[in-house]
Amino acid sequence: MQSTTLILLLTFMAVAAFYFGRRRSLATVGGPGHRMDLHSLPGYYGYYVAIWCALPALLLLSAWLFMEPRLVVALVVQGLPESYASLASGELDLLVNNIQNLASGDVVSIEVDPELQAAAAMFNDYIGKSRQMLAGLALGVAVLGGALAWRRIQPDLRARNRVEKVIRLLLIAASSIAIFTTIGIVLSVLFEAILFFRKVPVSEFLFGLTWSPQTAIRADQVGSSGSFGAVPLFTGTLLITAIAMFVAVPVGLMTAIYLAEYSSSRVRGIAKPLLEVLAGIPTVVYGFFAALTVAPWIRQFGESVGLAVASESALAAGVVMGIMIIPLVSSLSDDAINAVPAAMRDGALGLGSTRSETMKKVILPAALPGIVGGILLAVSRAIGETMIVVMAAGLSANLTANPFEAVTTVTVQIVTLLVGDQEFDSAKTLAAFALGLMLFVVTLCLNVIGLSVVRKYREQYE
Amino acid sequence: MTMPVMTETIPDNSTAPEAPAPKADNPDSAGRMGLDEFLEQATDLTDETVGTVTCDHPFMVADDVNVYYGDNHAIKHVSLEIGKKEVIALIGPSGCGKSTFLRCLNRMNDTIETARVTGTITLDGKDIYRKEQDPVALRARVGMVFQKPNPFPKSIYDNVAYGPRIHGIAADRAELDEIVHTSLERAGLLKEVKDRMDEPGTSLSGGQQQRLCIARTIAVNPEVILMDEPCSALDPIATARIEDLMDELCEDYAIVIVTHSMQQAARVSKRVAYFHLGLLVEVDSTDRIFTNPQHKLTEDYITGRIG
Numbered sequence: 001m002q003s004t005t006l007i008l009l010l011t012f013m014a015v016a017a018f019y020f021g022r023r024r025s026l027a028t029v030g031g032p033g034h035r036m037d038l039h040s041l042p043g044y045y046g047y048y049v050a051i052w053c054a055l056p057a058l059l060l061l062s063a064w065l066f067m068e069p070r071l072v073v074a075l076v077v078q079g080l081p082e083s084y085a086s087l088a089s090g091e092l093d094l095l096v097n098n099i100q101n102l103a104s105g106d107v108v109s110i111e112v113d114p115e116l117q118a119a120a121a122m123f124n125d126y127i128g129k130s131r132q133m134l135a136g137l138a139l140g141v142a143v144l145g146g147a148l149a150w151r152r153i154q155p156d157l158r159a160r161n162r163v164e165k166v167i168r169l170l171l172i173a174a175s176s177i178a179i180f181t182t183i184g185i186v187l188s189v190l191f192e193a194i195l196f197f198r199k200v201p202v203s204e205f206l207f208g209l210t211w212s213p214q215t216a217i218r219a220d221q222v223g224s225s226g227s228f229g230a231v232p233l234f235t236g237t238l239l240i241t242a243i244a245m246f247v248a249v250p251v252g253l254m255t256a257i258y259l260a261e262y263s264s265s266r267v268r269g270i271a272k273p274l275l276e277v278l279a280g281i282p283t284v285v286y287g288f289f290a291a292l293t294v295a296p297w298i299r300q301f302g303e304s305v306g307l308a309v310a311s312e313s314a315l316a317a318g319v320v321m322g323i324m325i326i327p328l329v330s331s332l333s334d335d336a337i338n339a340v341p342a343a344m345r346d347g348a349l350g351l352g353s354t355r356s357e358t359m360k361k362v363i364l365p366a367a368l369p370g371i372v373g374g375i376l377l378a379v380s381r382a383i384g385e386t387m388i389v390v391m392a393a394g395l396s397a398n399l400t401a402n403p404f405e406a407v408t409t410v411t412v413q414i415v416t417l418l419v420g421d422q423e424f425d426s427a428k429t430l431a432a433f434a435l436g437l438m439l440f441v442v443t444l445c446l447n448v449i450g451l452s453v454v455r456k457y458r459e460q461y462e
Numbered sequence: 463m464t465m466p467v468m469t470e471t472i473p474d475n476s477t478a479p480e481a482p483a484p485k486a487d488n489p490d491s492a493g494r495m496g497l498d499e500f501l502e503q504a505t506d507l508t509d510e511t512v513g514t515v516t517c518d519h520p521f522m523v524a525d526d527v528n529v530y531y532g533d534n535h536a537i538k539h540v541s542l543e544i545g546k547k548e549v550i551a552l553i554g555p556s557g558c559g560k561s562t563f564l565r566c567l568n569r570m571n572d573t574i575e576t577a578r579v580t581g582t583i584t585l586d587g588k589d590i591y592r593k594e595q596d597p598v599a600l601r602a603r604v605g606m607v608f609q610k611p612n613p614f615p616k617s618i619y620d621n622v623a624y625g626p627r628i629h630g631i632a633a634d635r636a637e638l639d640e641i642v643h644t645s646l647e648r649a650g651l652l653k654e655v656k657d658r659m660d661e662p663g664t665s666l667s668g669g670q671q672q673r674l675c676i677a678r679t680i681a682v683n684p685e686v687i688l689m690d691e692p693c694s695a696l697d698p699i700a701t702a703r704i705e706d707l708m709d710e711l712c713e714d715y716a717i718v719i720v721t722h723s724m725q726q727a728a729r730v731s732k733r734v735a736y737f738h739l740g741l742l743v744e745v746d747s748t749d750r751i752f753t754n755p756q757h758k759l760t761e762d763y764i765t766g767r768i769g
Contacts, residue, residue: 265575343612347675349573351625351682352602361624366615 003065006135007058010142014054017146021049024153040160048159051166053146057138064134072126073100079122081115099123189440192433199427200228205434207231211397211408213417213428228431230438232397236314236407240389241382243318243403244325248382249375251322252329259330260337261359279327283387290320290392302404312394315403321388325378332377336370337363369453376450380443386411410435509539512756513746517545517733521716522567522604522686527581529562529571536562540581540742542735544686549708549717551727551748554737555763560720563737564688567718568604569597585686602629605684609691611671613663613678618655621663621674622646625682641681649677650707669700676707680715687711689719693726705730724764728752736760 025045029037038045073096077084087095098108102120110116153159197205208229255275259268295316302309309315340363348358364371386409394406395416417432424430520543529537537559544550544567552560562571569590571577582589590600602625613621622642625631632638642659646652651673655666663674672692679687689708693701708717708730721727727734727748734751736744736759744751744760755761 341612343608343610344614346570346573346606346608347612347614347678348624350568350570350601350606350608351628351678352598352600352605353624353628354598357628361628362614 003061003131003134006061006138010054010057010061010138013139013142013146014050017053017150018046018050020046020146020150021153022046024049024150025155025159028153029155037155039156039158040163044159044163045153045157047163048157049146049149049153051163052149053142055166056145057142060141061134061138064130064137068127068130068134072123072130075126076119076123080119084115103127186440189433189437192430193437195425196427196430196434199430200434204228205230205431209399211413213413213431226427228427228434230410230435232399233408233410233413233435234438235399235401236393236397237383237409237411239314239401239403239407240318240321240393240409241379243315244321244382244385245375245379247319247322248325248329248378252326252378253333253371255326255330256333256337257359257364260334261355261363275327275330278323279331281324283324283385284391286320286324287387287391290316290388294320295392298404307404309404310394310406312392312406313404314393314407317389317391317393318403320392321382321385324385324388325382328378328381329374332374333367333371336367336374339370340366369456373450373454376446376453380446380450383443383446384411384439386415390415410439414439509741511541511742512744512760513750515542515742515745517543517548519546520544521546522583522585524563524566524583525581527563527566527579527583529559529566530576530578530580531574532576536740537566538740540737542742542745544716544718545733546716547712547714548733549712549719549731550733550735551731552718552720552735552737553722553724553727553763554743556722558737559740560735560737561690563742564606564690564718564720567686567688568601568606570601570606572597602682603684604686604688605679605682606688607672607675607679607690607692610695611668611675613666613671613674615662615664617660618646618663618666618674619659622677622681625678629682631682645677645681646674648680648707648711649673650703651677667700669696669703672696672700672704673707676704676711680711684715686716686718689717691720691722694722701726724752736763738763 022042022045025038025042026032026035029035032042035042076099077092077096084092084095094109098110099116099119100123102108102112102116103123108116205228208227209231210227210229211232212227214226255271259271263271291312295312298313298316298319299309299311344362344366345358348362349355353361389409389412393408393412395408395412396406397408397413398405400407414432414435417429417435422429522544524540524542524544527537527540528535540559540563542563552564554560565571566579566583567590571579579591583591585600585603589595590604614624616624619642622645623632623638626638626641632641643652643656646655651670654670655661655674663671666674672695676687676692693704696704705726708719711717712732719727719730731748733745734748735742736751736755736757738759744755744757746756751760752764755764761767
């Protein structure tokens with residue numbers, strides 16, 4: 001039986017269990033008229049039985065599906081002729097892979113001999129048996145669990161508490177997914193970065209002034225030895241982030257002030273959704289807007305005033321990134337301004353302040369922590385942004401503070417290092433992980449600062 | 463499936479013996495009426511105000527004031543004089559328009575987009591809704607204290623200094639210090655805060671915060687002080703302090719206070735105005751209102767004859 005069919009069947013059984021449980025709970029007290037004698041609402045008894053019916057069976061199902069391939073493979077390998085027993089583990093893996101492909105009718109990379117055919121048949125046979133057993137067992141567990149729970153229903157059974165306990169566990173499981181994913185990502189990047197730092201000293205990576213990751217892949221190849229100083233990348237990132245913030249913070253903040261305090265509700269009703277459209281444009285579209293429209297325009301302008309401007313400049317990328325971030329800054333600032341209690345506004349106006357005095361002297365100071373938090377979140381967004389920079393800022397790792405020159409950023413280098421063919425034991429490829437780790441640490445710090453500022457702000461009024 | 467079962471219990475609950483169900487025609491509570499009934503009792507309401515709307519030395523004069531929030535006619539044809547050096551209390555059930563009327567007196571309603579005010583209100587003989595009147599300048603002359611203490615998230619000193627600073631009242635730092643100290647002293651707060659002027663205003667207790675707000679208001683030296691239920695968030699001790707304070711302040715200012723507490727109105731005010739459903743029903747001296755009200759609604763309200 002297919003596992004999807006099995007899951008459908010279990011769902012159906014759970015629904016049935018709900019109704020049986022609910023009906024029995026009412027029957028134990030002698031009909032719906034006496035439902036106040038039950039500890040919990042009748043529905044909870046239904047859920048209680050449904051959970052006991054479905055949950056153990058589903059747990060069994062997932063455990064089984066997790067173990068099945070390992071067990072079956074072990075059995076198949078055991079059944080292989082003597083000649084294969086001496087294979088090395090890597091070759092054995094390849095062979096098992098081929099057997100599995102053969103069994104499912106996929107392309108096989110080696111010649112198919114009768115022994116292999118036999119192994120594949122055996123594989124299919126084991127899988128089939130395993131599935132039958134699983135179906136029988138799971139349905140058995142479901143019926144048994146449901147029946148036991150159904151029998152336990154009594155008026156004083158605390159069904160609601162038990163159901164809520166299961167729901168709480170579900171919620172905990174859901175929220176831990178994000179945490180474990182984060183930990184997994186950090187660890188995977190961390191281990192690769194450690195490999196990189198075995199080849200390149202940390203001090204060179206952190207303080208080196210040249211970035212040129214090209215290394216010879218083969219011994220006879222002509223190529224530079226590679227140089228992994230990340231300083232030009234981080235200055236490039238900082239330069240572009242600074243330009244972006246220079247655009248986004250004033251514009252976003254003033255937008256927020258206008259929308260929150262001065263605009264009529266009609267203007268606000270039109271402007272807010274439009275700003276959100278700006279936030280919804282994919283970054284790659286911003287990227288070619290930067291590369292094809294803004295960058296040439298900046299170069300022409302630079303030439304007309306006698307400045308040498310590279311066709312891919314930090315300025316173009318930074319300005320467009322700033323435009324992209326405006327909605328983020330403005331909506332977070334808008335939230336912060338709106339979170340200032342109306343009583344503050346009234347208090348200031350009641351003392352005879354103008355709107356602008358109210359804004360500058362009372363509301364902005366009160367909203368400042370929230371605004372700062374929002375800006376820090378925007379900065380970490382800018383640091384992590386890739387697409388616009390790839391398309392508009394260029395790839396040359398110049399160590400410069402001149403916004404008219406081409407620069408490159410950490411994210412762009414990670415992309416170029418990992419695009420195309422690569423070997424995972426060369427410093428060039430591993431450098432991407434080291435850069436990723438650094439980037440992660442920087443944005444994590446910014447986020448922590450930003451969120452703690454925002455939290456402190458929340459405590460102030462609630 | 464659960465819905466039909468749920469509804470079965472509803473009649474059970476509503477007919478439960480302990481549920482009080484006072485009826486207007488119940489002989490035990492003759493004269494008492496349901497709250498809804500009381501509030502809807504608009505039949506004998508007219509635009510005419512009973513009692514005396516005039517006073518000896520009128521300082522603010524409202525004449526035929528109407529306020530609309532969108533289509534909602536919140537204040538109807540209200541005329542009232544507010545005298546110098548007197549406390550006038552505005553009372554009435556919630557939603558009767560007393561706060562709305564209060565907010566007309568310093569044009570705080572301007573900040574509400576849909577609000578529209580007709581009629582005239584004069585301050586010292588000049589219409590405050592005339593074109594040349596800057597609402598900002600008006601609010602410096604007609605200060606306001608709000609229901610919930612709302613100190614700014616600044617230091618105690620800066621809270622009081624805020625008004626003088628924006629209006630450029632003090633010439634130098636010494637003069638500003640002087641204003642801050644006098645204002646705090648008059649609000650009866652100086653003793654408690656003189657060693658902690660740099661602490662945030664929000665660190666004070668509720669009653670102290672409200673006195674801070676009063677100090678902040680008198681620091682700009684207004685002529686009228688509007689108080690919108692200034693004690694409703696305070697305990698009785700803090701309330702008593704604020705009431706004492708009002709007694710002292712009315713030597714120099716005209717004070718208009720909105721209150722839900724009849725005792726407070728009786729204690730602090732010289733005149734009382736009773737609002738009902740946007741109409742000014744009765745205005746008279748506090749004594750007369752509480753001992754011999756002319757209008758039946760006023761009498762019902764102040765004697766608590768609502769169910």
